[in-house]
Amino acid sequence: MPQRTKCKKCGEILYEDIELKPPHEIFNRFNGRCPKCGSKLSSRPIKVEVQMIE
Numbered sequence: 001m002p003q004r005t006k007c008k009k010c011g012e013i014l015y016e017d018i019e020l021k022p023p024h025e026i027f028n029r030f031n032g033r034c035p036k037c038g039s040k041l042s043s044r045p046i047k048v049e050v051q052m053i054e
């Protein structure tokens, strides 16, 4: 089942793959900022949304 992680502010898809990734890895990958809106991502508490795609 794929994982989709979106920016909570602008809805930009930050990560989408069949492989599950822990939120802090996604956080590190973008240096803590959404590449689209520049909004600060927070790894703790988790502010990115993880959704399971059916």
Ligand SMILES: [Zn+2]
Residues within 6 Å of the ligand: 007, 008, 009, 010, 011, 012, 034, 035, 036, 037, 038, 039
């Ligand atoms: Zn954003």
